[in-house]
Amino acid sequence: xxxxxxxxxxxxxxxxxxxxxxxxxxxxxxxxxxxxxxxxxxxxxxxxxxxxxxxxxxxxxxxxxxxxxxxxxxxxxxxxxxxxxxxxxxxxxxxxxxxxxxxxxxxxxxxxxxxxxxxxxxxxxxxxxxxxxxxxxxxxxxxxxxxxxxxxxxxxxxxxxxxxxxxxxxxxxxxxxxxxxxxxxxxxxxxxxxxxxxxxxxxxxxxxxxxxxxxxxxxxxxxxxxxxxxxxxxxxxxxxxxxxxxxxxxxxxx
Amino acid sequence: xxxxxxxxxxxxxxxxxxxxxxxxxxxxxxxxxxxxxxxxxxxxxxxxxxxxxxxxxxxxxxxxxxxxxxxxxxxxxxxxxxxxxxxxxxxxxxxxxxxxxxxxxxxxxxxxxxxxxxxxxxxxxxxxxxxxxxxxxxxxxxxxxxxxxxxxxxxxxxxxxxxxxxxxxxxxxxxxxxxxxxxxxxxxxxxxxxxxxxxxxxxxxxxxxxxxxxxxxxxxxxxxxxxxxxxxxxxxxxxxxxxxxxxxxxxxxx
Numbered sequence: 380x381x382x383x384x385x386x387x388x389x390x391x392x393x394x395x396x397x398x399x400x401x402x403x404x405x406x407x408x409x410x411x412x413x414x415x416x417x418x419x420x421x422x423x424x425x426x427x428x429x430x431x432x433x434x435x436x437x438x439x440x441x442x443x444x445x446x447x448x449x450x451x452x453x454x455x456x457x458x459x460x461x462x463x464x465x466x467x468x469x470x471x472x473x474x475x476x477x478x479x480x481x482x483x484x485x486x487x488x489x490x491x492x493x494x495x496x497x498x499x500x501x502x503x504x505x506x507x508x509x510x511x512x513x514x515x516x517x518x519x520x521x522x523x524x525x526x527x528x529x530x531x532x533x534x535x536x537x538x539x540x541x542x543x544x545x546x547x548x549x550x551x552x553x554x555x556x557x558x559x560x561x562x563x564x565x566x567x568x569x570x571x572x573x574x575x576x577x578x579x580x581x582x583x584x585x586x587x588x589x590x591x592x593x594x595x596x597x598x599x600x601x602x603x604x605x606x607x608x609x610x611x612x613x614x615x616x617x618x619x620x621x622x623x624x625x626x627x628x629x630x631x632x633x
Numbered sequence: 634x635x636x637x638x639x640x641x642x643x644x645x646x647x648x649x650x651x652x653x654x655x656x657x658x659x660x661x662x663x664x665x666x667x668x669x670x671x672x673x674x675x676x677x678x679x680x681x682x683x684x685x686x687x688x689x690x691x692x693x694x695x696x697x698x699x700x701x702x703x704x705x706x707x708x709x710x711x712x713x714x715x716x717x718x719x720x721x722x723x724x725x726x727x728x729x730x731x732x733x734x735x736x737x738x739x740x741x742x743x744x745x746x747x748x749x750x751x752x753x754x755x756x757x758x759x760x761x762x763x764x765x766x767x768x769x770x771x772x773x774x775x776x777x778x779x780x781x782x783x784x785x786x787x788x789x790x791x792x793x794x795x796x797x798x799x800x801x802x803x804x805x806x807x808x809x810x811x812x813x814x815x816x817x818x819x820x821x822x823x824x825x826x827x828x829x830x831x832x833x834x835x836x837x838x839x840x841x842x843x844x845x846x847x848x849x850x851x852x853x854x855x856x857x858x859x860x861x862x863x864x865x866x867x868x869x870x871x872x873x874x875x876x877x878x879x880x881x882x883x884x885x886x887x
Contacts, residue, residue: 492844494843501827546832551844554804561792589748
């Protein structure tokens with residue numbers, strides 16, 4: 380049985396608490412946050428503490444706070460020399476935790492919202508440890524959560540995080556723009572759902588370069604002009620132009 | 634029974650030919666293209682003609698050629714005054730076909746590749762007709778293909794097409810960039826598949842603004858700096874900066 384505590388009460392802390400509560404070989408000791416009370420979306424079975432300097436003893440402390448708070452918060456934990464301190468950030472160097480004897484990273488490559496349940500088993504988990512012993516312990520924990528565990532350096536993890544920003548945050552933003560264009564033309568954005576689904580489903584059969592279509596790839600100048608004309612005066616004009624210019628380059632590279 | 638002919642041998646022509654062949658109340662008369670022989674990915678049950686001026690008589694001619702060829706090709710069809718001439722382009726005004734008595738648009742809002750089968754029933758089809766009678770005929774055909782038929786003006790259709798470029802072409806390009814970043818760091822791009830799936834699945838539960846996450850939305854300046862630093866010198870730097878600056882604005886609007 381592994382004893383684990385979570386520091387933080389945001390989206391990732393919430394999803395970790397749920398997967399830990401469900402697992403027979405993991406014992407969720409405590410969730411710790413700055414707020415006086417734990418947010419209501421957490422399970423009532425969770426013990427809560429509002430002062431990180433008073434956190435209960437645990438085998439593993441998972442720091443699930445914003446990147447710029449990781450180093451500050453971690454240094455308040457009074458952990459024994461046997462404990463393992465982990466953060467779960469994509470872009471923070473493991474060394475942010477180097478005040479401790481045993482430390483590392485357990486970064487789940489997924490987008491988390493409290494409102495949406497997730498099957499942890501399929502989420503790739505990227506791990507890194509300060510020693511062979513730490514890495515073994517992290518791998519042991521990660522493999523209880525997911526079937527897809529990958530060791531990577533802090534630099535590789537940063538590259539994975541940037542790529543995830545493109546693949547998730549930026550793709551989602553493209554849909555935000557699409558929805559706004561439709562709404563301003565009195566069309567229900569839900570009309571795009573089959574297209575959005577197909578766009579991601581296609582990647583099971585084709586790689587992203589093969590799946591690329593559209594007027595920029597075809598260098599269809601007339602259509603590009605019509606689209607830019609429709610977007611004139613909005614901030615979407617620049618985005619359309621920037622991305623289309625990049626897509627035009629794809630053909631040459633293939 | 635409706636007699637339909639297709640002009641064109643690309644992705645959309647191919648998918649239309651398949652759905653017409655399967656339908657009991659639609660008779661696919663002919664596919665017509667510039668090549669001497671029909672591409673091998675078409676069914677062997679399809680009649681083929683390589684000269685559009687000699688195309689057989691049909692109730693409906695579906696023009697599935699590139700946007701800049703629609704007007705040129707359509708004027709070569711020797712159609713009777715009772716025939717209906719349609720194009721299936723998102724960004725071409727219906728009037729490109731105004732040389733004919735009966736004309737209109739049947740635009741399927743989807744991304745098509747020959748390599749990937751598609752369930753036509755779920756694809757939104759946007760229609761427009763030059764008269765009530767034409768529109769009725771187009772609606773009749775469209776509703777045989779899909780459960781989701783929408784009437785829209787040429788201007789609205791152009792807005793739908795621009796939004797589809799953002800929702801499909803640009804989101805897919807974001808994945809192209811992500812894959813390139815991963816490959817140059819010795820990581821298999823398949824690691825992103827669960828994230829890409831979740832990004833589109835989320836939109837069943839949340840709207841795109843609610844689903845937005847990431848360092849730009851959080852205004853996490855340190856992470857943005859680390860990411861831009863990693864992308865320095867590549868053309869992805871400008872895309873990252875442009876889109877992140879736009880995402881930063883979302884909070885104020887909500």
